Amino acid sequence: MKTKSMRVTAVLLAFVLAFSAIATGSAAYTQPEKVSASSLANNNSSADTYTEVNTVEDAVKLLEADAAAQAAAAAQDETPVEYIPTILLPGISQSYSYLADENNEPVLNKDGDELGGGLLIIDSSTVVDTLLGTLAAPLIKTLIAQRDMGFTDAVYDTVKELFWIQESNKDGTPVNNLQTKTFTCSVGEMSEADRSQFYRYIPMQDYANQVGEDNIYFFAFPLIADPMDSAVELDKYIQMVKEVKGVDKVNIVSVSLGGTILTSYLDLEGVDGSDLHNIVNVVSLLNGTDLMGDFLDRTFNLDEQFIYSDYIPTILEESEGYGTYGYLINIAIRIFPREVLEKTLTRAVDGILETLVVNCPQFWAMVPNDRYEALADRYLSGSDYAVLRAKTDRFHLAQTNLQDNLREAVANGAKVNNICGYDLTYGDGDYNFFGIMASSNTTNSDGIIDIDSTSVGATYAKSNTVLGYDGAYVSPDQSVDLSTAMYPDNVWLFYNQHHEVGRNDVVLKLAGKILTDEITDVNSDPANFPQFNGTRNTKNITRWYLDEANTVFANEAAAPGTYNAADLEELHAAYDEAIDMLADTNVTCGPEPAAATSERLLNALRRVGVRGAASDPTTNEVLEALTKLMSDALYEFYGPQGFSDWMKNGVPASGKPFPSGPLTRH
Numbered sequence: 296m297k298t299k300s301m302r303v304t305a306v307l308l309a310f311v312l313a314f315s316a317i318a319t320g321s322a323a324y325t326q327p328e329k330v331s332a333s334s335l336a337n338n339n340s341s342a343d344t345y346t347e348v349n350t351v352e353d354a355v356k357l358l359e360a361d362a363a364a365q366a367a368a369a370a371q372d373e374t375p376v377e378y379i380p381t382i383l384l385p386g387i388s389q390s391y392s393y394l395a396d397e398n399n400e401p402v403l404n405k406d407g408d409e410l411g412g413g414l415l416i417i418d419s420s421t422v423v424d425t426l427l428g429t430l431a432a433p434l435i436k437t438l439i440a441q442r443d444m445g446f447t448d449a450v451y452d453t454v455k456e457l458f459w460i461q462e463s464n465k466d467g468t469p470v471n472n473l474q475t476k477t478f479t480c481s482v483g484e485m486s487e488a489d490r491s492q493f494y495r496y497i498p499m500q501d502y503a504n505q506v507g508e509d510n511i512y513f514f515a516f517p518l519i520a521d522p523m524d525s526a527v528e529l530d531k532y533i534q535m536v537k538e539v540k541g542v543d544k545v546n547i548v549s550v551s552l553g554g555t556i557l558t559s560y561l562d563l564e565g566v567d568g569s570d571l572h573n574i575v576n577v578v579s580l581l582n583g584t585d586l587m588g589d590f591l592d593r594t595f596n597l598d599e600q601f602i603y604s605d606y607i608p609t610i611l612e613e614s615e616g617y618g619t620y621g622y623l624i625n626i627a628i629r630i631f632p633r634e635v636l637e638k639t640l641t642r643a644v645d646g647i648l649e650t651l652v653v654n655c656p657q658f659w660a661m662v663p664n665d666r667y668e669a670l671a672d673r674y675l676s677g678s679d680y681a682v683l684r685a686k687t688d689r690f691h692l693a694q695t696n697l698q699d700n701l702r703e704a705v706a707n708g709a710k711v712n713n714i715c716g717y718d719l720t721y722g723d724g725d726y727n728f729f730g731i732m733a734s735s736n737t738t739n740s741d742g743i744i745d746i747d748s749t750s751v752g753a754t755y756a757k758s759n760t761v762l763g764y765d766g767a768y769v770s771p772d773q774s775v776d777l778s779t780a781m782y783p784d785n786v787w788l789f790y791n792q793h794h795e796v797g798r799n800d801v802v803l804k805l806a807g808k809i810l811t812d813e814i815t816d817v818n819s820d821p822a823n824f825p826q827f828n829g830t831r832n833t834k835n836i837t838r839w840y841l842d843e844a845n846t847v848f849a850n851e852a853a854a855p856g857t858y859n860a861a862d863l864e865e866l867h868a869a870y871d872e873a874i875d876m877l878a879d880t881n882v883t884c885g886p887e888p889a890a891a892t893s894e895r896l897l898n899a900l901r902r903v904g905v906r907g908a909a910s911d912p913t914t915n916e917v918l919e920a921l922t923k924l925m926s927d928a929l930y931e932f933y934g935p936q937g938f939s940d941w942m943k944n945g946v947p948a949s950g951k952p953f954p955s956g957p958l959t960r961h
Contacts, residue, residue, distance in 0.1 A: 379544060385515065388412075388414040393409050406420040446635065455649070461655075476515060477515045478514075502811075514532050521686050555690070557576070568700070578749050582697070583664060588734070589732040591648070595732060617915050622923050629937045656690065663745075753775050766778060787817060788826065808820075828881065833889055836877070836892070843900055865902060
């Protein structure tokens with residue numbers, strides 16, 4: 296820069312002149328020749344980047360003038376960057392709704408707690424009474440008689456009772472007065488509790504630190520509602536943010552279920568995408584998920600060994616860390632005849648569908664486009680469902696029009712970007728209970744949403760298989776081809792990344808760089824953010840461990856000697872390793888390095904006494920092994936049936952599919 300050249304030249308010249316004056320001492324001062332600053336400056340300096348001076352006083356004046364110029368330049372450099380505000384459309388459990396009274400005030404249960412939540416709102420204060428009061432008597436009768444004595448109907452009634460708060464009418468409206476907590480202010484203006492909750496849902500602290508919390512907005516929307524109605528509210532919200540911030544455009548980040556609201560919004564009359572700058576879809580539901588299609592279609596993985604041996608331990612292992620309780624349940628369910636077990640599952644599905652799913656338009660928005668017509672004809676025929684069918688048809692039209700609507704938005708200045716996880720089944724990672732869905736064996740997903748939905752059109756081989764060909768847009772494992780996606784140069788895939796992407800800091804950093812236009816496509820920074828990246832879990836590090844370590848460092852600084860020197864040294868080393876690891880956003884190496892760093896930092900925190908000592912896993916491992924052995928032995932000996940079935944049949948019912956018939960409505 297010109298000012299930089301002037302500063303260097305002036306400083307050098309001042310030192311030369313000052314040295315000359317000191318060296319002459321008391322001798323008579325002799326006027327020196329004019330010294331050209333250009334002779335001291337960089338040879339590449341242009342002719343207008345130097346000034347000639349004759350005396351030290353001139354040099355000082357030049358320095359003062361340069362200092363003023365530098366101050367002005369610094370003030371200009373410090374002028375805040377005007378960032379485009381970003382509106383977050385959250386996932387299925389990230390908007391808080393609650394049961395309200397006639398004054399729209401929260402209803403409290405008998406324990407004094409609000410009846411509210413995200414995905415499911417269940418009155419925990421009545422669960423035990425409901426289970427005992429409804430199930431106990433018919434369960435005892437059924438076990439004694441070894442045939443269904445009203446137990447399966449009691450299961451149906453129990454499920455309906457548990458989900459009553461979120462029940463919908465046949466016209467698609469909520470039965471009860473459900474209210475959703477919304478925010479007309481920015482994240483920066485939220486209460487401390489709401490702000491903390493926001494970051495727990497969507498840990499975008501790095502992005503917020505860059506653009507400011509006043510540039511981030513959270514559009515909460517109800518789950519038990521019509522997505523087209525939510526889209527109308529989104530349009531109003533966008534106009535509000537534009538007016539408040541004095542801007543022409545906003546960014547939209549749709550997360551998971553938020554993709555259905557984006558889909559609806561883009562199909563509203565009068566909306567052409569011109570209000571949008573960057574659209575960043577993060578594991579977004581843009582064309583439904585076969586998980587929901589399977590549930591409505593009642594198509595499940597009913598392999599005998601899967602049901603009687605593998606399924607339940609997998610679910611319990613996810614929550615408990617070990618499958619021990621699951622293997623015990625495998626043993627316990629054999630007290631039911633197989634027919635009763637089948638019917639129990641059927642009636643449980645009946646209750647969930649009839650209470651929570653079938654009459655709710657938002658759940659229909661989760662159905663893949665190509666499966667909608669058949670399912671809607673199956674469930675929503677007849678005059679009773681005419682109003683609801685009109686609502687679900689309207690979203691189906693928006694879903695059908697999505698690609699055309701995205702093209703229109705792009706033509707009007709918007710940019711579309713998709714961040715996706717892939718190569719998992721519905722039973723991989725978390726939420727293992729979804730492994731019972733039939734499509735788990737045929738899809739390629741992030742564990743919840745299929746890759747063709749989150750990427751808008753990618754071609755895929757089912758998880759853990761290959762397409763059998765290569766290409767510029769084919770993933771390294773050859774399971775996904777992005778060349779068929781709508782905007783292949785703006786799709787980033789994270790291998791084996793589960794739907795809960797908030798645990799992977801790289802995903803969030805990538806989203807932030809797209810939103811600030813530092814990254815415009817997959818070719819912008821492939822070394823640090825390759826199109827086909829890996830996965831890692833840094834949740835514990837970023838949410839807890841680093842803060843805990845900083846507290847230790849602060850305590851030690853305030854009271855030196857508080858901690859053992861060797862332990863403190865190891866904590867510093869582990870902390871630095873974590874910081875270096877987080878700076879590396881190319882994680883094609885896989886999750887192992889981050890896991891090792893997290894473990895090292897945890898152990899270092901244990902050494903200084905912040906974290907408790909690790910528990911000995913031996914007992915849990917032995918118990919799991921023993922219960923698995925018993926469960927496997929029972930399956931091998933009795934087969935896929937109850938104890939009483941074996942007494943009747945004499946031999947395992949090998950070859951008999953489970954269940955005898957489909958899980959159709961009773």
